[in-house]
Amino acid sequence: MIETKLKQLTGIDQYESILNFDEPNIVRGLGRSYGDQAVLANGFTLKNRMSRIIAFDEDTGLLKAESGISIAEIIEVFINKGWFPPIVPGTKFVTLGGAIANDIHGKAHHVDGTFVNCVSEFTMITPEKGRLICSRSENEEIFYAAFGGLGLLGWIDTVTIQLKKIETSYFKTEAVKVSNLREMIDAFSEYDQNYRYSVAWFDPLAKGESLGKGVLSLGNIARLGEIDSGKQKYPLKLHSQKKLDLPMFLPNFALNKLSGQILNKIIEYSQANAPELTHYDKFFFPLDAIGQWNRGYGTRGFIQYQFVIPMNDEYKILKEAMNLISSSDCTPFLNVLKKMGEGSKYLSFPMEGFTLAIDFPISKKLPALIRKLDDLILSAGGRVYLGKDAFLGKEVFRKMYPQWEEWQNVKLQLDPEGKIQNETSKRLGLLSYL
Template structure:
């Protein structure tokens, strides 16, 4: 939908932007930051489109305070087969509003949307960084710091075992109170080619994870930096996915309810470490209890774990083990990143799927939807 890339209307007094669905989050930031506004919620890449962010109801490092992207969609234009463009909001065609947010593109084509931004004084981020020695320390830090800061996230070493299971680096941040309103326009690096085999393997992962953990401070350390490295570290390297070689990689993201999160996360990380298949990008974060308007929104009050695995035949066995742990805990997987979820797991985790199916545009379907609703 990138051809739909025009801005329609902006209001810098109220901080609202109305744009076509193919506009990227980076393009929104490029015009909003100089005016003192920022995305209310942003995922880990600014290259997502506005329509894609809505269709997958993306979330970010501040879910505990602001919920999902869908919580900040004021209204949208939805093109449906034989119905034209419908304006959808909490009061206009509300059934299509709730089913389109997180609706995976199945209710129609999002043509445009209007979103609410948040005010900022500067484009820089004040952050606090500290490494932690195990999963228990992560949950202690999260309980202490999350409610004090706008953003909270952790990187973890998913290959660590024993008393170090779940060790990692905890990061909290806030928009700085003073400084300039500049858009980060530094040149990007690029992975120029796709190697025949993955550069991510057990040896490189163990070396990277150990080095990354040790270079971060053992005591809480404050620093100030630009917004792009804080929110979008991988966006600095174009075509970074090529490091996984020609077979590529699979993503795995789950969320586990609060009541059992620490125990179940420990079990998940033990299973990953035992398999010998790790992820250099392993993100752990707590989700809040702000409900999304979307029918199939992924987050729930609990803890989310996101991982990238080089594509191997052994992943089938590992994912089956992880799925069983998530299933028994009452957790669920993220449809936006899924390539393997069973229909039974999907339908149990997202009971509102039948309401979405009833509202699905008859001219639209997807491989994912066929797989999980069959």
């Protein structure tokens, strides 16, 4: 937990203005990282306000914009023109810079991969080498090291991404109820060939023969002829700007096994009875409809623990992880299970396998559970997502991410004095060269 009051500079309009800045610093976008990635106790947290659109090719869908623009803002401008970001996470309130820093992934990772696959190039300002153009043909090593690099290599200035052409803003969906974990894994494989997008929810409190029971949600972007006549009047409908705000933090005593059971029953019903035609906002970003939703976890807060394991022993490892969770006194609330395709390089999280993300309210017993899960995931050859991590230690991190030294060599070339740092880099020993 960070006790030191954070210093903050706001209104960063040009990164060159901080090249001679002596204090350690880290750039913060919209603050959607779950851990300590975008904060710095003994230094400055810089607010990125650069969000202009620089160029757009209406024929190809190639967009160049400043790194502080959000996915939500991109959708708002281009949805009515029939263009959409091809890879999005579970919230649209994330900047392009943040998307690169975490190498975000979505419900079609097994097909589309991570955010790196839709970025053609970006410009970065670095303490040692100034402004660099990074792409697959220019500064290639830096290009790949930035994806998942936690914003530690330099200040990303502009980003050029490829948007996806769409006919409607709706998804044709299907919900498949499964009775246990084995059925869940088999269902992913069975429906892969028919649906591009897939994500599953399971009952985290289920045990025994019902362990892993849940709902697999599937979808494809609807073509114009696949939506009803009423929706055809506005086939590229934008998401609503209205949202319900939680006015206060829920009391901590409200987070218990009973409330967890009630919430999971509601989720199970809503997932199993989803409409066959769903707007992208509900399909991709259901939590965005609730402002300040994190207040639902009380003043103690929560973590989201996300890991990925390779394919060879997925049933055995997922079963053991689910048993650890369901038998603990740490009541989980929301969870997401997805299938992943091939990963990228350096500190990028994904690998071919299954990924599970699950929310835990902070409690005294939680660190012990997380350590057990870390050991299990490490033994399976998997790893924890750094963009959401809050507990991982240096030694376990280095085993999970064996390319960390190669990444650190890139960091050393660009920032030898360690001007760019965050609490994650300290905890994981990413600046050990200093």
